[in-house]
Amino acid sequence: MKQETDKPREACGVFGVYAPGGEAALLTYMGLYALQHRGQESAGITVSDGEKLQLYKDEGLVPEVFSEKILEGLSGPLAIGHVHYPTRGNTGYLNAQPLLVRYRKGSLALAHNGSLVNSAALRAELEEQGSVFQTSVDSEVIANLLARKDREGIVSALVDCMQVFQGSYALVLLTRDLLIGARDPHGLRPLTLGTLPGGGYVLASETCALDTIGASFLRDVEPGEVVVIEGGRLRSLQGVKPLCRALCSFEFIYFARPDSVIDGMNVHLARNRAGQRLAREHPVEADLVIAVPDSGTSAAIGYARAAGIPFGEGMIKNQYVGRTFISPGQEAREKRVQLKLNPIRAVVKGKRVVVVDDSIVRGTTSHRIVKLLRKAGAREVHIRVSSPPVASPCYFGINTPTYEELVGAQNQVAAIEKRIGADSLGFLSLEGLVESIGMAEDRLCLACFTGKYPVKQVTIDN
Numbered sequence: 033m034k035q036e037t038d039k040p041r042e043a044c045g046v047f048g049v050y051a052p053g054g055e056a057a058l059l060t061y062m063g064l065y066a067l068q069h070r071g072q073e074s075a076g077i078t079v080s081d082g083e084k085l086q087l088y089k090d091e092g093l094v095p096e097v098f099s100e101k102i103l104e105g106l107s108g109p110l111a112i113g114h115v116h117y118p119t120r121g122n123t124g125y126l127n128a129q130p131l132l133v134r135y136r137k138g139s140l141a142l143a144h145n146g147s148l149v150n151s152a153a154l155r156a157e158l159e160e161q162g163s164v165f166q167t168s169v170d171s172e173v174i175a176n177l178l179a180r181k182d183r184e185g186i187v188s189a190l191v192d193c194m195q196v197f198q199g200s201y202a203l204v205l206l207t208r209d210l211l212i213g214a215r216d217p218h219g220l221r222p223l224t225l226g227t228l229p230g231g232g233y234v235l236a237s238e239t240c241a242l243d244t245i246g247a248s249f250l251r252d253v254e255p256g257e258v259v260v261i262e263g264g265r266l267r268s269l270q271g272v273k274p275l276c277r278a279l280c281s282f283e284f285i286y287f288a289r290p291d292s293v294i295d296g297m298n299v300h301l302a303r304n305r306a307g308q309r310l311a312r313e314h315p316v317e318a319d320l321v322i323a324v325p326d327s328g329t330s331a332a333i334g335y336a337r338a339a340g341i342p343f344g345e346g347m348i349k350n351q352y353v354g355r356t357f358i359s360p361g362q363e364a365r366e367k368r369v370q371l372k373l374n375p376i377r378a379v380v381k382g383k384r385v386v387v388v389d390d391s392i393v394r395g396t397t398s399h400r401i402v403k404l405l406r407k408a409g410a411r412e413v414h415i416r417v418s419s420p421p422v423a424s425p426c427y428f429g430i431n432t433p434t435y436e437e438l439v440g441a442q443n444q445v446a447a448i449e450k451r452i453g454a455d456s457l458g459f460l461s462l463e464g465l466v467e468s469i470g471m472a473e474d475r476l477c478l479a480c481f482t483g484k485y486p487v488k489q490v491t492i493d494n
């Protein structure tokens with residue numbers, strides 16, 4: 033059963049490696065392990081030994097999908113991998129990635145993080161021309177187009193495709209002898225490039241995957257750039273003209289791991305600055321600052337420091353709540369909160385508590401947290417959120433609820449405060465968020481807060 037949470041969900045993590053030593057599958061396994069937070073529905077690896085491509089993928093977490101024996105069977109110096117979280121019903125084995133297709137020029141594997149806003153139109157056009165689709169993921173549209181446009185090699189086919197793709201994509205492609213990475217012209221989704229100590233290259237959604245396998249950070253793939261790794265050499269070309277930069281700000285708020293560095297900015301430090309700024313924007317008399325673990329922790333530490341209030345561990349997160357039998361819906365979401373979070377009574381009892389969360393999407397989690405803390409004896413509960421209210425859905429591969437479910441789209445702050453039952457509620461301002469991330473506002477996507485989307489002609493795929 034798909035997880036129902038009160039957070040937007042990252043739609044995927046991608047990884048690719050050229051390892052001349054031949055241990056590409058093991059490195060990809062470790063890289064995907066580090067990217068597990070970006071997708072828990074399914075995982076997959078495709079390797080090339082220079083002759084043929086082999087794929088293994090299944091539903092489940094990375095360590096559930098792969099065993100030592102399976103990895104030993106995936107030999108070769110080139111590999112790509114993917115962890116998947118479904119958006120808009122793209123669930124199940126069929127939609128797991130990488131996608132491996134065989135066409136007139138050979139085999140091609142592809143892993144994609146993002147969402148093409150014109151995917152429905154592209155799919156309809158391809159179907160008109162006789163294409164048959166097995167899955168509902170954009171990646172199959174991409175693979176189909178690539179196969180059709182491959183007349184002078186896969187790199188020029190990719191460049192052709194990038195002229196018609198609209199939306200977000202961090203792509204890794206694998207053929208018999210090529211590893212290719214590409215990033216959309218807005219740079220909406222992150223993609224980073226690293227080197228292996230003994231020679232070789234790595235592509236990953238986040239730098240935490242480079243650190244995990246002992247690779248060194250080289251640079252981020254630039255918006256609209258294509259990087260090609262062939263025979264141990266790296267070359268780069270501008271696949272499509274870069275457009276206004278619009279890195280997803282939610283990477284810094286919630287998606288990315290705190291140890292990752294995205295486009296030059298460390299995620300933990302950005303969250304910590306957001307917490308400090310939040311304390312200045314929404315001060316409150318209190319005895320204790322606690323975090324909604326884990327993504328609220330960096331901001332809570334920042335809030336506590338700036339406010340001069342002690343930080344304490346007041347809530348424990350059960351790390352083992354994966355897929356459960358609980359069915360979707362409001363009541364189910366509340367049960368999940370109970371399964372997932374528990375206050376430490378001895379810490380919060382009799383205290384005026386500030387609870388720092390990274391975001392509020394539906395408001396259901398905050399409501400439950402307030403109830404749990406009051407039950408545990410907290411005298412006052414003040415909710416502080418290190419991002420502005422989420423008021424618009426995302427069309428770029430992030431699973432956010434509809435307008436009707438978004439608490440920020442339907443309510444003013446005072447109404448949300450009443451609804452969640454807190455003694456007070458404060459959201460970080462948009463300016464505060466931008467300043468905390470440390471990038472200019474016009475280099476970030478902030479559409480789920482502002483409704484101003486960086487890609488025009490947004491159409492919703494169903």
Ligand code: SF4
Nearest residue numbers: 280281426477479480
């Ligand atoms: S709309 Fe929000 S979640 Fe989607 S890409 Fe933009 S900032 Fe990220």
